[in-house]
């Protein structure tokens with residue numbers, strides 16, 4: 127309260143008045159003129175000028191002077207013009223002759239002189255009376271904004287955006303709080319016809335080129351009808367030889383910040399030399415697709431066109447569609463280069479030993495690859511090339527339901543300024559997040575840059591893996607906490623891609639639902655699963671990697687009677703795999719699944735290592751085990767006729783590596 131300087135106000139105790147309040151004394155200067163303070167005055171004549179002093183020009187939105195290299199000859203102005211033209215070309219309608227006119231900057235900031243650009247297919251024609259109003263309109267583009275700028279945009283303009291007590295940006299993803307795999311379509315053309323996996327079991331639902339263009343036009347028109355759109359120019363894949371340039375055009379600051387966190391962030395220099403993207407996403411998720419359009423079965427459509435290198439999103443704002451849409455693209459592009467794409471986490475020990483963590487959604491890839499004693503290479507999407515592993519992304523995407531500081535401190539601490547928190551519930555006053563609250567969805571998520579994890583390995587690459595850990599969250603409670611796999615067993619379980627989550631948590635105790643998703647990511651693969659499996663087998667064999675099956679699910683009974691495996695025990699098991707000590711353990715073979723299980727793991731009660739010990743009802747255990755084995759068998763029938771690798775030997779071994787009922 128006490129202001130110092132001229133005309134000071136003193137609340138000194140000595141002057142306490144009748145009711146104990148301090149007496150106010152004003153001291154005036156001798157000359158009698160009242161100044162605000164004694165500091166030198168600011169170098170501004172007006173309030174506007176004062177405000178203009180606050181922000182100094184910076185990269186990356188303003189190009190740097192004097193860059194060396196191929197672009198050194200180009201002036202700043204020319205470079206800005208090229209960037210605008212490139213974005214204008216991205217946003218151009220393919221059916222109209224002109225437009226759009228794009229200007230850089232926030233429409234709310236009128237004072238800034240906008241740089242204008244627009245593409246015209248017939249530049250020599252002056253616009254005539256026949257143009258529509260939309261071609262006279264400007265689209266403001268907000269390019270590669272910083273997290274702070276995106277926070278401001280989100281909070282000002284997007285309902286449901288708030289800063290939480292830890293500094294994260296809480297957002298709502300709208301009606302969709304998870305991906306919509308049934309609405310994901312791929313253009314079937316001459317190339318993809320032969321290359322991709324179509325038909326029963328395939329995630330690739332077909333659409334034709336024309337329908338894609340109808341949806342693309344719908345998305346582009348929607349985006350151009352807005353006051354402003356966000357543009358992210360970023361990279362995928364930390365392997366410099368196989369890096370892909372992606373552009374994401376979206377309508378929400380939430381989407382722009384999410385992708386800023388999840389893709390690799392270019393340096394200012396890299397951004398200047400970005401040029402034309404290899405792949406573009408048009409995210410018009412707030413706008414539905416048209417049910418009169420051929421193939422559309424709902425108001426949501428996520429459309430991939432590999433020939434055009436474009437993806438269109440209509441009718442869902444769930445940001446994971448962009449992340450996983452790009453992953454699908456990598457599942458097509460990388461195998462063409464003999465590089466294996468993997469739905470896996472990856473970390474590395476101090477001695478350079480690398481482990482991969484495969485698993486379906488919610489099985490623990492992010493949780494277990496984030497390990498305080500190891501370097502994090504990445505939590506979800508990787509490539510395995512002849513040089514080793516590389517992360518595809520620049521960020522992590524963690525499930526937050528029931529997140530606790532004690533059990534997952536590194537993830538907890540990563541949820542700070544810059545992180546996006548999706549669909550969480552928080553106290554309206556303190557803005558403290560209640561991670562146990564499922565009111566919006568069970569699939570609450572945090573997206574943060576990988577360097578928010580203290581021991582992230584930057585650049586996110588590593589040598590060839592030593593251990594390949596397959597995670598299954600077995601809600602039946604019959605798979606052992608850990609088993610050592612032969613190569614054939616690893617391939618069997620990789621192709622099966624099993625997990626069992628609990629159906630409808632709210633409707634009380636229900637049967638666990640077995641899910642089989644080939645390569646632990648059937649929703650994202652583009653080629654037949656055996657193509658990826660053959661590559662994995664060859665790489666594991668060549669580099670001598672050991673396969674493991676880890677059950678992060680139930681112990682002591684199925685869901686309802688047993689309980690989820692303690693994370694602390696799973697971590698001990700993973701520690702023993704990393705250290706090599708588990709390789710030295712004594713093993714016994716289980717019946718039915720024929721899994722090699724250790725008799726002892728340091729820090730884990732030995733009795734839980736064989737699940738039969740933890741079930742009080744032994745008959746129920748046996749019945750459940752046989753039931754699960756039957757589900758594995760019937761799922762695998764679809765793969766019986768496919769050959770894996772060059773000779774029939776491995777295929778035969780894989781077929782024999784499943785459960786024997």
Ligand SMILES: Nc1ncnc2c1ncn2[C@@H]1O[C@H](COP(=O)(O)OP(=O)(O)OP(=O)(O)O)[C@@H](O)[C@H]1O
Nearest residue numbers: 487488489490491492493524525678691692693696
């Ligand atoms: N024993 C356990 N091992 C691993 N995770 C556990 C265990 N017990 C509970 N969990 C919880 O399970 C969840 C695993 O989610 P995680 O984010 O790691 O999934 P993910 O495999 O990365 O999935 P996605 O591909 O969808 O991102 C976390 O919420 C974690 O706290």
Ligand SMILES: O=C([O-])CC(=O)C(=O)O
Nearest residue numbers: 305446450486487506523
């Ligand atoms: O894509 C998502 O929404 C989350 C994820 O990582 C997965 O499901 O594998």
Ligand SMILES: [Ca+2]
Nearest residue numbers: 492523524525
């Ligand atoms: Ca994850």
Ligand SMILES: [Mn+2]
Nearest residue numbers: 469486487506
């Ligand atoms: Mn995932």
